[in-house]
Amino acid sequence: MLERPVVKIAPDTYLVSEYKLVNMFLVVGKHRAALIDTGGGIGPLPEDIERLTGLPLVVIATHGDPDHVGGAGHFPHVYLHPLDWEHSRRFPLNNTMRKWFVKTRAPVRNPDNERKIDALVPRQELPQPEYLPLADGDVFDLGGRTLEVIHTPGHSPGSICLLDKENRLLFTGDTVNVSMALTGHDFHEYNASLRRLWARESEFDSICIGHELPAMREKQAIARYISMTDRLMSGEAAAVCAPDAIRVGKVFRENGLEIWCDCEA
Numbered sequence: 001m002l003e004r005p006v007v008k009i010a011p012d013t014y015l016v017s018e019y020k021l022v023n024m025f026l027v028v029g030k031h032r033a034a035l036i037d038t039g040g041g042i043g044p045l046p047e048d049i050e051r052l053t054g055l056p057l058v059v060i061a062t063h064g065d066p067d068h069v070g071g072a073g074h075f076p077h078v079y080l081h082p083l084d085w086e087h088s089r090r091f092p093l094n095n096t097m098r099k100w101f102v103k104t105r106a107p108v109r110n111p112d113n114e115r116k117i118d119a120l121v122p123r124q125e126l127p128q129p130e131y132l133p134l135a136d137g138d139v140f141d142l143g144g145r146t147l148e149v150i151h152t153p154g155h156s157p158g159s160i161c162l163l164d165k166e167n168r169l170l171f172t173g174d175t176v177n178v179s180m181a182l183t184g185h186d187f188h189e190y191n192a193s194l195r196r197l198w199a200r201e202s203e204f205d206s207i208c209i210g211h212e213l214p215a216m217r218e219k220q221a222i223a224r225y226i227s228m229t230d231r232l233m234s235g236e237a238a239a240v241c242a243p244d245a246i247r248v249g250k251v252f253r254e255n256g257l258e259i260w261c262d263c264e265a
């Protein structure tokens, strides 16, 4: 069976990779641990987490896309911003979705292991997730370490980032990664979210992103996306049609970062 890649990225902080398709993170405090995102639901996630910590677990999703809440059914409850509860039902959370996800993502993100990852799609359907609400400003106290919710709509209406001030980390989900996707082409809301994050940049050094490796990146990506969206809004830059293996839409690429708009997937 294909082993799940797990990497310690900071003290008591682990990248729990969904076989290089999605980045999840385990943040361990003194009294409890937080799992940030649940991937698409591929592989024995609860067992893999239990190997890393025996502490009580709180599970928090950065947003409601199926590759982040697809494993939510493994757990009794998952915190998700209510604005994404409906969003999360756009795609059925079932094994047909999981197989489609592996078929479309693995050839790009982990081409050597596509068949082995497909074999890790559960045989039986997972229960549907039970969501609990969270809101901007909420703080999850893990004991000696906290995660603060920052609501950052743009990629999805209920997208959040989580700030770990004690370890100066910002967990960004799909709000900031190397390939940003927006379903429409209104950059204002996303730009405002990025500005909210950057206003607090003195509180963190690095960002932990939702896809692609390495999972920990320089926080300057936020400032660069602000600049890119500023220019898209002013007309100084334009996104052009350039479908790739994963996405159909328009893209603006600059020095290793890209932003997609009018995306279908």
Ligand SMILES: [Zn+2]
Pocket (backbone or CB within 6 Å): 063, 065, 068, 155, 174
């Ligand atoms: Zn997403």
